Amino acid sequence: MSATGIGASVRRKEDLRFLTGRGNYTDDINRPGQTHAYILRSPHAHAKIERLDISSAQAAPGVIAIFTGKDMAADALGGLPCGWQIHSRDGSPMKEPAHPPLVIDRVRHVGDQIAVVIAETLGQAKDAAELIEVDYAPLPAIAHPGKALASAAPQVWDEAPGNLCYDWVIGDEAEVDAAIKGAHHVTRIELTNNRLIPNAMEPRAAVGEYDRSTGDYTLYTTSQNPHVIRLLMGAFVLHIPEHRLRVVAPDVGGGFGSKIYHYAEEAIVTWASAKVNRPIKWTAERSESFITDAHGRDHVTTAHLAMDKDGKFLAFKVETIANMGAYLSTFAPCVPTYLYATLLAGVYTTPKVFANVKAVFTHTVPVDAYRGAGRPEATYLIERIVSQAAREMGLDQAELRRRNFIKREQFPYQTPVALVYDSGDPGGCMEKALKLADYSGFEARRKEAAARGKYRGIGFSTYVEACGIAPSAVVGSLGARAGLYECGQVRVHPTGSVTVFTGTHSHGQGHETTFAQLVSDKLGIPIENVDVVHGDTAKVPFGMGTYGSRSLAVGGVAIDRAMDKVIAKAKKIAAHLLEAAEADIVFENGEFSVAGTDRKKAFGEISLAAYVPHNYPITELEPGLEETAFFDPLNFSYPGGAHLCEVEIDPDTGVTQVINFTAVDDFGRVINPMIVEGQVHGGVAQGIGQALLEACVYDEEGQLITGSFMDYTMPRADNLVSFTLDTHNVPAPDNPLGVKGCGEVGAIGSPPAVINAVIDALSPLGITDISMPATPPKVWQAIRSARPPLAAE
Amino acid sequence: MTISVSMTVNGKTVSGDVEGRTLLVQFLREQLHLTGTHVGCDTSQCGACVVHVDGQSVKSCTILAAQANGTEVVTIEGLADGATLHPMQEAFREHHGLQCGFCTPGMLATGYDIVRRLPDADEARIRRELSGNICRCTGYHNIVKAIKAGAEKMSAA
Secondary structure, eight states, X not given: OOTTSTTOOOOOTTHHHHHTTOOOBGGGOOOTTOEEEEEEEOSSSSEEEEEEEOHHHHTSTTEEEEEEHHHXXXXXXXXXXXXXXXXXXXXXXXXXXXXXXXXXXXXXXXXXXXXXXXXXXXXXXXXXXXXXXXXXXXXXXXXXXXXHTSTXXXXXXXXXXXXXXXXXXXXXXXXXXXXXXXXXXXXXXXXXXXXXXXOOSSOOEEEEEEETTTTEEEEEEOOSOHHHHHHIIIXXXXXXXXXXXXXXXXXXXXXXXXXXXXXXXXXXXXXXXXXXXXXXXXXXXXXXXXXXXXXXOOEEEEEEEEEOTTOOEEEEEEEEEEEXXXXXXXXXXXXXXXXXXXXXTTTBOOOEEEEEEEEEEOSSOOBOOOTTTTHHHHHHHHHHXXXXXXXXXXXXXXXXXXXHBOOGGGOSEEOTTSOEEOXXXXXXXXXXXXXXXXXXXXXXXXXXXXXXXXXXXXXXXXXXXXXXXXOHHHHHHHTBSSOOOEEEEEEEOTTSOEEEEESSOOSSSOHHHHHHHHHHHHHOOOGGGEEEEOSBTXXXXXXXOSOXXXXXXXXXXXXXXXXXXXXXXXXXXXXXXXXXOGGGEEEETTEEEETTSSOEEEHHHHHHHHHSTTSSOTTTSOSOOEEEXXXXXXXXXXXXXXXXXXXXXXXXXXXXXXEEEEEEEEOBSOSOHHHHHHHHHHHHHHHHIIIIIOOOOBOTTSOBSOOSTTTSOXXXXXXXXXXXXXXXXXXXXXXXXXBOOXXXXXXXXXXXXXXXXXXXXXXXXXXXXXXXXXXXXXXXHHHHHHSOOOTTO | OEEEEEEEETTEEEEEEEETTOBHHHIIXXXXXXXXXXXXXXXXXXXXXXXXXXXXEEETTSSXXXXXXXXXXXXXXXXXXXXXXXXXXXXXXXXXXXXXXXXXXXXHHHHHHHHHHOTTXXXXXXXXXXXXXXXXXXXXXXXXXXXXXXXXXXXXX
C-alpha cells in the first residue's frame, strides 16, 4: 500500500480552504447587481387566504418586485415534482397533489410560501414583507401521523380522502398471520420513530441569475445533486432546456439528505431573476430552515415477531403509518417503502415477512430522506423487538441473535422482502464488538454502578442496510422515475496530471481526497497531481449526486471504469512508442513496459504523446487522453455491523449518560480509514441525538414547538463520548471496487443500541419501553412510576 | 440612519457605514467580504460565527457592528501566519477535525480560546467548553482530539 493509495489515511486535500476561511459556500457568493429575496411564509398550519394585498409593500423603500403564486401561475410554471411513484395494494397510484412553489389561495403548513419580496437589501425586503396584508381564514389542522387517518381528522387534500397518500404492502399477509397464530411465542411492540430535523449547519441558500444576452440561467444552490436539480427544475417547473440552465452547488455545509430535494426557493430565485433582470440571493435563516427543510422519520408502527420454542424467528408482521407532511417531497414516497420495508428481514433468517405501510398527509413540513432514510426506522423496529423478544424468552441478547443470524456462508442471501444481500458476516461483527466492549465484564460493571446509585445498561443493535443507490433496473421496477447510475470523467492533461469530474457531490465526505486516492493508486501518479471537480453542471457531464451512501460505491466505480478506458487507450499509444504488440504492454506503478523487457514509458510520456502526437498511431487512434464512464450497479451495497451502547442513568435526575459506544462495521474495502471513521462518528452522533435528545414537536394546531436550537436539542460535545470503532470487512462481490457505503450506518445502527441500553438499565424496575428521545423528564417519570413510592410520600 | 464604525480586523484598520441593526457578523461578511465567518443560526446557539474581539472569543451574531467600534477583531482569515497554519489549524487537519467545514471557523476560534484559557483541559472539560459550538458532521470525536493535540502544539510552540 502506498502512502496515498487505497487503504491509507491520507489527510484531506480540501481542508486547507476550510481551515483558512476560503471555503466558497452559496451565501458567500455575490453577483454584480445582486438583489435580495425574502419570502413571506404562512404562520398558520392550515388556512384559506381570503385576501392578499401587496400594494403598500410594493411602495416600500428599495423594493424591486413582489411576486405571488398568481404571477407564477400566469407564467404556466409547473409544480415541484416527486421522483417516485408508489402504488397502493389495490393497484391505484399514490395521491400526488400539486406543489406550486408559491401557493395560490391555501396554505398547508407553517412555513408554506406565499410571496417573495425582492429588494436592494435584505433589510429592505424584510421590512417590506411586514407591509404585505394577508387575511387568513384559519382551518383545522392535523399534525400527528397516528391521528391523520381518523374519520374526523381535518383533511389536507380533497383528492386524498382520509389523508391517505398510499396503502402499500409487501409480503404475504395470510402466510405471516398463519405463522403468528401457530407460534410458540409472539412478541408485540408499538413504537414511534421520532420526527427529526436534519439541521445541516449551513442553512439552505440560492442565488439565481439570468443573462438576457444569451438567455442563460445560472443557479447557485446548496444542493447534494446539482444535475438532479437542473433536470427537475428545468424540465418540470421552469421549462428551461438543460443547455440554457447551469446549476452550481459549490461548497455545501452538510446535507444529510435535506439538500437532495428540489425546493421552491431555487425555482423562485431562478425564475424571478429573469423577471427583474438582476441576480437574486435568498438565504434561509435558521428559523426558516426549521419550517422549510424536509424533516425526517416520523413513523408510528405496530409489529409482531413470532418465534418457536428455541427463539428461532418464524414470521414478522409490521404495520406502519408514515408521515409525508403536506406535500410530497422529491424522494418521500420511497422512504417508508423501498428503503424501509425491504430491510425488515434485518440480519436474520426470518422466513416470512409482511409489511403494510400507510403514508399520510398532515399539515406539517414535507418529510423526506434524512441520513439513513427508512433504514434507521427498519433497524430501530427490528432491534427493539428482537431485544424485547430476548427478555420475554429469558435469553441472552447475544444468544438470541446468534440463533437467528444469517451465517457468513449463507451469502448471497435472498430475503423474503425482495433484496439479495451480496455479502456480510453479522455474527463475526457481533463477536468482535462483544470483545471490544467487554460484554462478559458487563454484569460486574452494572453492580459497581448500582453501588454508586446508578442504573447501568447495555444495548445491542446488529444491522444491515442497503445503500449505494441504486441499480436503475431494480429501482425502476420499484417506482423510481429515473435511473440512479453515476458518471465519472477522467481528463489526463498533457504532462500527466489528472482532473476527475464526478457527478457525485461532496459536502463533508472528503471526495476530493478519496477519489484522488483511487486515481493515485490506479494510475500510479502522485496524489498532488490529481484534482477532483464536482458540483457544477457546466463542468461535469452528468450526475445523480450524493445520498444513500452512493458516492464511492457508484461514483467511485464510474471513475474507476473511466480510468480503465484511459489505460486501455494509453496501452495502445505505449505499444506504438515502444514498438511492441499491445498485448505485451503491462501497466504497473505508473509505467507502461513491454513484458519481459526493460523497455518502458512513464505515464507522463504517454499523455504527452497523446496531446503532441508527432509519433503516434494517428490512423488508428484519436489524439487526446480523456475518458468518461457511466456506471449503473447491478445490486445495492450492503454494509452491516454491530453497535453496542453502554449507559448509566441517574435516578435522581433521569439523565442518561452514554459511557461507551462500540461499533464494529463491515465496509467491504476501505479506501481512506480516517474519512470512513469520521463518517461513522457523525452518524453515531446523529443516532444518539435521535435516541436521547432530538424531537421535532408539533402541537395540536400544527404549530412547530421546536422551531430553533433553543428548543430542538442538537447533540453537543458534552452529550457524547469518544467512540470505540473497528471494522470487520467482507469485500462486496457485487461491487467492482469491493466497497460498501459508510455514510449512513452510524445513524442506522446506533439508535436502537442506545434505547435498548436505557431499557436494559431500567429493566430491574420492570420497565420494558422508553420512547425516543429518552429525555431526562421522560426517564425520571418512568422510574418514578415504576418503583414503589418512598416512605415519606 | 447610518453609523460610522472603525476597527482593526486581522491587523488592518477598516471602517464603514452600518445601520444600527447591523450585526458584527454582517459587517464582516457583507461589507468586508470576510466570508470565512459563518452564520448557522439566528439564536446565538451554534457558534459558527465565533471570532476574537480584543482577545475574547465572541459570537459575532450577538453583538452589533457599532459595539465593535474601536476594537481589534481576528477572524478565521487572520489566524494563520501567512502561509504557515496556526498550530490549531494544523491539529484540525491532522486529526480530521472537520468535514463540511461550515462550523470549522467557529470551532477553531473557540478551540484556540479554550487552550489559551485552560492549557491543560482534559477531554471532559474540552467537551463542556465546546457546548456553545454545534457541529453536525463529526460527532465532535475528532474535534476534541484536535483541540487536545492543538493544545500540545501550542504549548510546544
